[in-house]
Amino acid sequence: MALFFHCGDPDVREDAxxxxxxxxxxxxxxxxxxxxxxxLGADAFDGVAVxxxxxxxxxxxxxxVPVLVGSWSTIDGLVSAVDDRTRALVxxxxxxxxxxxxxxxxxxxxxLGDAAGTVAIRMPLHPVAIELLEQTGPMAxxxxxxSGHPAAQTAAEARAQLGxxxxxxxxxxxxxxxxxxxxxxxxxxxxxxLRLGAVTEADLRDVVPDVLAPPPPPP
Numbered sequence: 001m002a003l004f005f006h007c008g009d010p011d012v013r014e015d016a017x018x019x020x021x022x023x024x025x026x027x028x029x030x031x032x033x034x035x036x037x038x039x040l041g042a043d044a045f046d047g048v049a050v051x052x053x054x055x056x057x058x059x060x061x062x063x064x065v066p067v068l069v070g071s072w073s074t075i076d077g078l079v080s081a082v083d084d085r086t087r088a089l090v091x092x093x094x095x096x097x098x099x100x101x102x103x104x105x106x107x108x109x110x111x112l113g114d115a116a117g118t119v120a121i122r123m124p125l126h127p128v129a130i131e132l133l134e135q136t137g138p139m140a141x142x143x144x145x146x147s148g149h150p151a152a153q154t155a156a157e158a159r160a161q162l163g164x165x166x167x168x169x170x171x172x173x174x175x176x177x178x179x180x181x182x183x184x185x186x187x188x189x190x191x192x193x194l195r196l197g198a199v200t201e202a203d204l205r206d207v208v209p210d211v212l213a214p215p216p217p218p219p
Contacts, residue, residue: 002164004155007033007128007172017128020168021135028167029053031144031158032132035125036097036198037151037175038158039068039141040166041132047111050140054113056165058147064113065140066099066120070133075121078138080105085208086186092207095125097198101185112140122181128172143180151180184211 005016020030027049030041040057042049044067053065069075072090075082079102082090089100099122104110112119124130133139143151144158152158155171182199185192193201193214204211 002166002169004169007170016170017131020132020170023167024136024139029056029165030168031155031166032129032170033126033172033175034129035176036179036181037153038144038155040144041139041141044138044140045110050112053140053142056162057142061113064115065142066122067138068133068141069121069123069138070130074138078104078121085191088207093199094123097181099181099183101183101187103187118187120183128170
């Protein structure tokens with residue numbers, strides 16, 4: 001049976017996060033709050049768990065799972081090199097609603113989907129998420145919903161969609177942002193906006209003036 005914890009209760013929170021961390025380490029799925037929407041997470045280095053995450057969502061490998069980290073410095077262990085513009089974006093918007101697509105270090109043995117050597121990384125601005133990530137290390141995290149359904153704004157909404165496929169649900173009230181993160185690809189000669197969300201284009205240009213605009217919406 002899935003476990004459901006209300007992390008707003010300080011007497012519950014520590015045990016809830018520890019229980020969720022043990023579940024992640026054991027290869028199980030957890031739902032956690034973030035500063036954008038609720039996420040469905042697994043150990044980023046457990047290919048079986050990541051495959052189960054995709055299966056639970058009804059999502060294909062052609063949509064690789066992003067990775068959440070608990071500190072700025074974690075990115076240094078996941079990529080071959082961090083250039084000045086990437087570092088500037090990290091320092092300006094982490095923790096927060098900016099996801100960066102980077103080329104991951106060739107030595108990493110993970111399978112997040114058909115990512116062609118890249119990974120989308122973000123540090124969330126949410127204390128429960130950060131505390132969990134500090135115990136688990138990097139987690140593969142996608143929005144906590146079935147593919148094609150609305151992203152969950154609470155753990156209860158996530159449970160209504162995902163049910164017993166998740167071992168632990170961490171509830172901490174409605175997602176404060178409710179808006180998906182902005183995604184910027186920093187693998188090319190110039191940063192490129194892939195999706196606008198919580199961080200505006202103007203805010204990005206204040207840090208990296210040469211960032212390329214997002215693609216136009218389909219007709």
